[in-house]
Amino acid sequence: MSKSDSPIKLEGLSKARGKRWDHLELLERIDASGSISSAATAMGMSYKAAWQAVEAINNLSHEAVLIRQPGGSTGGGTCLTEYGRRMVATYRRLEQEWAAVPAALGRTMDDFDQYYTMSRRFDMQTSARNQFLGTVTAVKMGAVNAEIILDIGRGEELAAIITNDSAEHLALEVGSEAYALVKAQWIILAVGDDIKTSARNRLTGTVVRCQEGAVNAEVVIELPGGKTVASIITNESVKVLGLKEGVRASALIKASHIILAVAS
Incomplete structure (x- = not known):
């Protein structure tokens, strides 16, 4: 990350900081307790709101952030993956370095660019209940409409039909990143x-x-x-x-x- 990039990126982080920090606390509490219910209660959130936050985080990540553990005598639970723990640790390091940005940030945070990109995904506001991040694997242009194939990860694909004008406006091409929204x-x-x-x-x-x-x-x-x-x-x-x-x-x-x- 170059120093010239830092002010722009940090401005975006500052605007979204409050909501994302709630996400981080929720993840930390889930990992500590092994229970979404316990984490939600501790934060004063409803169980449904906590689950929706967890689902959104997983759907907008290329790798799983949380996983369910099989039930048993204890009823199972939920914990963070190694990727999820690294993501949380990166943002907590960002908190500690906040007073020293932007100069110290580029030197001390090897994972900043990767996790900053992910953090921006939580800033999008939409009424669509389902949001999937993916990579365009095919673009087939027709007379009026285009078929876009989106790889949303873990063996799943989605095909979308949009107008040619929309495909061009969004600059969709093989390899580009896009979101699929479905009510x-x-x-x-x-x-x-x-x-x-x-x-x-x-x-x-x-x-x-x-x-x-x-x-x-x-x-x-x-x-x-x-x-x-x-x-x-x-x-x-x-x-x-x-x-x-x-x-x-x-x-x-x-x-x-x-x-x-x-x-x-």
């Missing part, structure tokens, strides 16, 4: 392996949370590797599909229902 209401859930559908995308995993409301329910599916996808469906659909924790299910997403975004 929970746009995701169709299905069970069973013999499924025929016109939906271009299918993400299969295990139901880890199923919370019913007055009319609708939020169902969260954990994909292999730790990423999650949340869907809003009716309570009746939950009953018909037999959805509950531990059930294998698929999230079906039309390519036209995926919104792509890039960092400015």
Whole structure:
């Protein structure tokens, strides 16, 4: 990192510092207690808010930050991965060096550029419940629309259909980084392996949370590797599909229902 880069990057860090520091404390408390519930209680957060924060952190990271531990006599739990611990340690070092920036920062923080880039991902504000960071692996231009293939990591891909103008405006090309945003209401859930559908995308995993409301329910599916996808469906659909924790299910997403975004 060059000295000339530091003022710009530090300005961005300062603006987002408060929210990200809450994320760091949550991660630290989860790692110390092995429980999201205990960490949320200690911070005065709701269990749901803590889980949503955890899911967002994992989905916006190229590597898993937290992992679930199998249940047993103690009921299992959640802990940080080695990558997650390094990320937290990097930001805590940043706190300690804050008074000495920018000169000391470049000398003492080998991981700064990598984790600063990740920190900026938490600054994006959107109403879309599902946010995935990925790398463009293919761009196929048509007469009007373009098909963009996004590798979101851990063996999962998403295909999005956007206009050619949008693809050009976002400067999407193979190797570029982009976000896939999907509203929970746009995701169709299905069970069973013999499924025929016109939906271009299918993400299969295990139901880890199923919370019913007055009319609708939020169902969260954990994909292999730790990423999650949340869907809003009716309570009746939950009953018909037999959805509950531990059930294998698929999230079906039309390519036209995926919104792509890039960092400015």
